[in-house]
Amino acid sequence: MLDLCLLAVMDEGPAYGYEMTKRLRDRGLATVGEGSIYPLLGRLERDGLVETYRGASNGGPPRKYYRPSSAGRLALALGVSEWRAARDAVDAVLAPVKIEVAS
Amino acid sequence: MSDFVEQCRSEWRRLGVPDPLAEEMAADLASDLAEAETEGVSAEELLGTSAFDPRSFAASWAAERGIIPEPPRRGNARRRPLVLVAFTGLAALTLIVAGLLLLTGQPKVSLAATRATGAHLQSPPAGPFVPSGPGRHVLAQASAAAPVEWILLFLAIVALGFAAWLWSSWSRSRPPAATAS
Numbered sequence: 272m273l274d275l276c277l278l279a280v281m282d283e284g285p286a287y288g289y290e291m292t293k294r295l296r297d298r299g300l301a302t303v304g305e306g307s308i309y310p311l312l313g314r315l316e317r318d319g320l321v322e323t324y325r326g327a328s329n330g331g332p333p334r335k336y337y338r339p340s341s342a343g344r345l346a347l348a349l350g351v352s353e354w355r356a357a358r359d360a361v362d363a364v365l366a367p368v369k370i371e372v373a374s
Numbered sequence: 375m376s377d378f379v380e381q382c383r384s385e386w387r388r389l390g391v392p393d394p395l396a397e398e399m400a401a402d403l404a405s406d407l408a409e410a411e412t413e414g415v416s417a418e419e420l421l422g423t424s425a426f427d428p429r430s431f432a433a434s435w436a437a438e439r440g441i442i443p444e445p446p447r448r449g450n451a452r453r454r455p456l457v458l459v460a461f462t463g464l465a466a467l468t469l470i471v472a473g474l475l476l477l478t479g480q481p482k483v484s485l486a487a488t489r490a491t492g493a494h495l496q497s498p499p500a501g502p503f504v505p506s507g508p509g510r511h512v513l514a515q516a517s518a519a520a521p522v523e524w525i526l527l528f529l530a531i532v533a534l535g536f537a538a539w540l541w542s543s544w545s546r547s548r549p550p551a552a553t554a555s
Contacts, residue, residue, distance in 0.1 A: 289406035292420055307421040307431065309403070313439035331409065335402050 274311050275350040276300060278320065278339050282347060285326070287334035288312065312337060320346050378417060379404045381428035382435075389433060389442050399435060458540055465533035472526035 280286065280294040291308060295301075315321045320343035328334045339347060379400050386396040410420045417425040424431035436442045 287406070288402060289409050289420065292406075292410075301419065307424045309399075309421075309431075310434045310438040313435050317438065317440040328405070332401065332405050334405060335398070 272354070273308070274315060275347065275354065277308060277311060277315065277337075278343055278347040278350070281321065281337050282339050282344065285324075285336040285338040287328065287336050291337070315343065319343075376404065378425070378428050379407065382432035385429045385432035386436060389436060391436050391441050395436075395439075395441055455544070458537065458544060461540070462534070462537040465530055465537050468526055469530035469534065472523050472530055475523040476527065 276295060277291055280291050283294070286294065288308060291312075295308075312321070315337075316323060320340055321337045322340045322343075323335055323337055325333045326336045382403060383396060383400045386399070391399075406420065407417060410417070421431065424434075433442070
């Protein structure tokens with residue numbers, strides 16, 4: 272799922288590693304868990320789902336920027352569609368549940 | 375933080391990652407860690423639990439990029455030592471058998487090849503084992519040519535050397551133990 276989120280945030284505009292982490296954090300996804308984003312970016316690159324280039328950063332050294340390739344944008348569209356279908360199905364199951372918390 | 379990058383760089387060197395790629399990953403990682411530190415973001419927030427295990431992190435990143443082979447699956451990892459143990463055991467057993475044969479001098483046997491062509495086809499000398507077909511091998515008694523014991527001994531020594539190399543290769547390819555930093 273994190274790879275889908277990475278494709279989504281870099282689809283907003285090319286970004287380097289830490290920049291993507293910030294975009295994810297801004298949307299409330301602060302914890303990336305065990306693997307971090309770097310191996311995932313490596314896999315996306317190997318699978319041809321992202322394009323990379325070297326570009327200047329704000330006052331810092333040149334960074335490696337990532338953006339979705341055409342295959343990456345297709346994967347993103349399919350992944351979002353699948354995710355929404357799964358989310359709706361789970362919502363339908365959980366919607367009738369009434370939660371009562373004893374105080 | 376630079377210590378983390380240095381440990382990653384060392385692991386990439388150990389894994390045989392080409393220098394340009396290792397330098398590229400190290401530079402990107404160092405830049406990101408430095409920027410995060412400037413903004414008060416810890417390495418753990420950026421890297422997750424990988425921040426405590428630079429070697430696994432480095433290996434995982436290189437493997438996902440396809441720079442190094444994927445780590446072997448657990449099933450293969452379990453099977454490989456068993457195959458190695460069996461092979462080493464067989465080689466050692468062959469060595470012992472060859473040694474005993476040489477020490478006791480029994481039996482004195484050898485492999486001798488005979489040519490079988492149309493008109494010159496002759497019955498092989500009486501022996502314990504006579505297979506049929508052209509260019510057949512006759513297991514004859516007490517021949518001075520290439521005694522089986524010495525062949526067995528040679529094969530056993532070569533096999534043990536190969537087994538030692540396999541064990542060495544296997545121990546080097548084992549995943550590194552998790553290290554806390």
